[in-house]
Amino acid sequence: MGKAVEFLNPDERAAIARGCFQVDPRSSNEKELRGLCPFHDDQNASFSYSPEKDAYNCLACGASGDLIKLWGHAQGKASPKEAFQAFCGQYKPQDQPAGDSVPTTEQMAAVWDQFPPLPPEMCSRLCRDRAWTEDGIKSLDLRLQTLRWNPKLGGFVDDRYKNRIAFAVRDDSGEIRNIRSYMPGAREFKLLSVAKGMGESRLWPHPSTLKDGPVWICEGEPDVICARSHGINAITQTTGALSWKKQFNLVFEGRDVVLAYDADGAGIRGADKAAASLSKVAASVRVLKWPDFMGRVDGAWPESGGQDLTDWFAKHRRSASELEELLGESPAIQRDPGRPESVERFFSGRSFQHAKLARELYRENPLIFDTKTKTLYRWNGKNWASISEMAIQQRAQALLQDESTMARISDATSQVAVMAAMPAEQELDNNPDLVPLENGMLSLSTAELLPHVKEHLNTYRLPVSFDPDAKCERWLQFLTETIQDAATIAVVQEWFGYCLTRDTSHEKAMFLIGPGSDGKSTFLHVIQELIGERNSSAVNMADMAKEHYRATLIGKLLNTASETEGAAFESDWFKAIVSGDKISASFKFKDVFDFSPYVKLMFANNRWPKVKDNSDGFYRRILPIKFKRQFKGKAIQKNLRAILIAELPGILLWALVGLERLRLQGGFTHSDDIHRTLVEYQFANNPVQAFVDEECLTQPEYDGQGLSVSKKGLYDRYRAYCTGYGFHPMNIVHFSRELLTILPHVKETRPGERGGSRQRHFDGVAHVDRGVI
Template sequence: MVHTPTDQEGKTLHVDALLQRLGGGAVLEDRGGVLVTCPAHGDGRPSLFVSLKADGRALIHCRAGCSTDAVLTAAGLRTADLFGVSGEPTLSDAPPVELDPGAVAALMQYVTAAAARLPGSQSAVYAFERFGVTEDMGRELQLGHDDGTVTTRGRDFRTQAYTAHPRLVVPMLDWHGTPRGLQGRDIAGKCPARWVNLASPAEGMRWSATGVFRTSGSFDTVLVTEGPGDALTAVSAGYTAVAVRGSGVARSERTARELVDGAPDGALFVLAGDNDRSGREFNDALGAQLAALDVQVCVLAIPAGIKDLAAWRAAGPGEFAAALHTAVSDAPAWAAVDPTPTTPTRPRRERVPMEGTDIANARRALDIVGKDTAYVDGVGFLTWTGKVWSVMSATRERAIGHRVADAMTAELAEIRERFGDESNAYKSALKTTRRMHMDSGIRAALEHLRTITGHEVEDFDAHPHLLTFANGTVDLRTGRLRAHARDDRLTKLIRQDFDPDAQCPRWTQFLAEIFPDDAELPAYMRRLIGYGITGETREHAFALLYGHGSNGKSVFVNTLADVLRGITGHVSQAAVAYQRSYDPGAANPALAALRGVRLAVLSELSEGLRLNEALLKQLTAGDPVTARELYKGIFTFQPTALMLMATNYRPDVRGQDDGFWRRTRLIPFTRSFSDADKDPALSRTLLAEAPGILAWAVQGAAEWYAGGLREPASVRAAVAEYRQQSDLLDGFLPGVLVRDPQGTILQKQAWDMFQNWRDEEQVMQVLRWGPREFARNLESRKVKSVRANAGKKLVGVRAARPDEIHAG
């Protein structure tokens, strides 16, 4: 920061004039700004941090805990004086630098050291009395105690204000349990600031703005709170919580992504900002960011007169958990605040009298949800998010009924005021309203709403050439991006922007490394994955990535599954393995979960397990598939997924009909990486190229639409070898029998020859075959059987001559 004479003209306040107004005295350079004496407290030490942004905005922060308002009042300044300040900026508008491993390691050392002091400490008592967190919970949350004497060998990021008072140490963990930030809570009540942060680890680098709080017993429902105090309170009631450092941080897309990345799939996020204006701004800002990521978001209603979750618990610790459960269950879906509430976005229907029927209540629900809601048998309610149609959780479904009940309660109050509580109109309306507040009334209204908003499953995801990204929908035939459209009725979303110019040099290098001896395979894999993301099924392809370990196939599949997470599904080994009693009509959640999925990753089979060929044919045939989730109805959908399996062992396949082998694409992974060749950071490096990998896949889709898959010779040869080695009759046909367009042989004679061959060769898999099984397997190999006077005979084959047997 450059110090020059004070601007006397008063047009703008120079930064040096601001420092003088704040108290003058010694000015100490500090990372990203300077330290001066704080006018709001009288210790005389420079503890007020002042920085200047490039846009002329001055930031002040007292490290002793004085509020900004207190500092400005003591200095005779206004908030407006912090804007339009001239001088050399000390802070850049560049995005924050990622935390370096050294800073994280040092933080982990401190967290571990502080956690060792928690048992029996003042902080353990405080955590339980204030937030309801037991020592066992605290151990899982990595809470700690620091009276200012904790020491570690790593860098110390604590400030003087932090170590001046004993603190409950609350780490801000990521979803993997790694500390990415920390706040310390004053437990003695003597610090002007209850919560104090650590100093920044380096210039331009910041600690995480979010922290995950969950124990082994936490629900998947995530409460999002302003700060760690309410997060701890939510955890004590059984919830997963994420703490966010204030409404300013909540407006950042980066914060929303930190919050969502790593969260349980399909988790419901409930915004629990403080019960004040700042808290409402927090909920509105973060709700908008989460909705843009296609996340299910609801808003918690904290009782009137209570500021936050901690205060709610303090008002009645014994009843808090049950009351919170009810409030979470009743939490309505987040909705954007209308900037012009006097001009509704759609005309409101004229209020109709309470009819008291379930259909009337369903119509009231329709008035609430409008055209943004649809129902599909076997799938459930779907809601338009502005990008895609997303399946509602059971909580959001019930919330529709709650909103109807709330609207009826408001109308009931008007009826009472108009007619009196002894009137027949009021008594009838009261009875109707009470029913809507019961489970039976909500269920009945939702049942009829299903009928009113009903659609067929084929109405959705019917455009395989379209793929939705965060910033629009791409036509995969051309690679062109356009705006999201409700009428496309797409249900799957890739939660990243599409950038057609994004590059992926490390991914390209990786493909060359795993296919060093086949120049055609990298381009083929681009077309294959491009075909997969289209949702087309005309190739009927099943991709089998085969090769012994340490060859890159798992990295390939896992990277794609992560980058394409929104359109990727997984099929378990139990579903893929052969089942003697396989019933296509049975309840099969693994199959039902593939609706709308475009890339299906099949679990590798253990060595020796037989592949469920019937299932693979069913999923790749391109014909409608009937599926049923547990406890849900049957529905029929069109499969859209490319089946992909990475395996060290080629699955056991018994069938020899062309149907299965025509579908199979066996991609050989022949490279074997030594320990010296392996890059431990490769997966992280590849994921950093996600935008480029997405562009690579879209390019592959356009190439496939233009010219098909075009299998390399290596893939065709690998399939032919696999088929021959899987043929249980290899050695018998051809061998004992040979193909001859003019040849014939009695089926009984062929059966006798088969039994002799089987016993001599000891082919264990066919020991139990009878004549019918033998005939069926010959038929699958295109050997026809016809009736003749001497009995059935086989056409197109004959017994091999001695020289032919030797050759076979």
């Protein structure tokens, strides 16, 4: 057994283990958790973990170890040492003093009398920042810690610099059994005790201080102080959320109880555990259901470190009356001493009622179902996020408990999708004027920041906030160092703004070209961070021909890929996606469907990608950006990416300026540098095609003009064209063959066919400034 046994009790170890692998509730119990092994592709639930023994084992792959090793694997830690340090940092009781010495009640009482009241300036700060009140502070007898218990010295020592908030934990006789102290905002040592560990778990403040009426049980002393400051009859236990003691139940016998634990996985499990125990004695028990804005992301709460009752008042500036309204949405668990939460409401006699379960699932979750893509979405407080059917099925399994079967779960899940189906005329992301950001919905037409509401039907948001005062000086310097050309940088600015929208009317993709070590990857990293991982995809050009790869473009704003040399790709799908044309796609093993993509395509290359298309329709869709400087040795700034990411709010403003200019101009800024780079790409892909597009007229453009040019004269023009761009020309034989392939209507005439002229000619083509040579 490892350090986890020293730090945590079996229930706490079990709770952490559940987050490290997929547990099968049907084959698990209090003594052993069974499920799918996280160390290999397990299909048969070969893995088990014992919270009592702190040991795991897989019968299939032979993996074994303790909780710290399992947790480190789940967290992606690179080494056992890193896993151990991270685990200790997160779960080791920081308030546990070294050694076994514990002060006596007489010592604690004596030192408590030396602690002065909290100074006025600290009280003012706590009232402002933590939403406490002076009455709440005085009623709980909060004091300023000036001494610290040192077990090695066997006494209290001077420690005035701590300036911590102290409170006494008393027993039924009024004697102090522990002194706890609190430091708001601390990352570690937030709560300290003079007793070993956190001392024996007790209720604080003493139950004798409770008033008549409902009792609110919070997770931690700071929340109780905040609650009592707002007139709420609150109490807590002095140990973790999962350590509810049955002895506490007697205090709440016949009373109405509200559990307001933290909005995270540990808090939810702790509240459920306490509720199950309290429901045997209390008149009623309610578990407060926090709204999504308290930290729920994509339908899920964080495992730890979630928001709490203090955040409700201090961070979100909500009131006690609003908290009471929220409580009204939390159904009471009526007293049922014989069993836990009943599943009888889903049955009529012996008959299972699928619709009742479906309605319960739909009532719990704000859901919509897109019938076009067969995708289920759940509101997370800021946007509609796609979820799998498995998430709904898991909740159905939890509600049915031992009565769950796959048939019942599947049928109810299907009914939920029908209930949540969007009307045929309704579309997601249907307002092109709104850009969803972390702190609201930005209107592009008015620059107004609107609140997040379900009715906007946005399925994404950018992971950046709108800050009208933000700057991005290092980003602008980076562009000057790498791209260098002012007009091209203007195009890049417009492109960033274009990527913020679902508009595809400008029909452009961006190709980044450079020799390597030139800033392309940093450039891609910045725009990926601006747009967000959830709003991006990474399909390369060749894979766009595959249906299930195209399906990953749904709802994405940006697709980036670093291309490697390979076979030439077909351009049909590329051109359709760039233009926002309706295309077909399918998820693996699902039906084919049609959708109109609005994703912007970006590719980074060290060499030009090969394409089986030399038409203007392909090249006019490309914005080729050349990176002109290589960074080597001391020129490399190792922390550059972090510096640029810190400027994302400023880069957002910069991109919005580019978007406004793009819309006013009706297109991207002209750049001679981009034009030269595009010609270079055309030449690299087909030099003769580039020459024809740039320098020649063809017969279909000038009906009846009799265009003709001498073979040698046109070839000389081709050679001059190549020399002007620094290209190496092919010989006249290969040139002629390629020209006739590109322009099949052109005919080569021989000597004698042109009235005695001995020079060979091409009929149907001419140099752009001559007509006839």
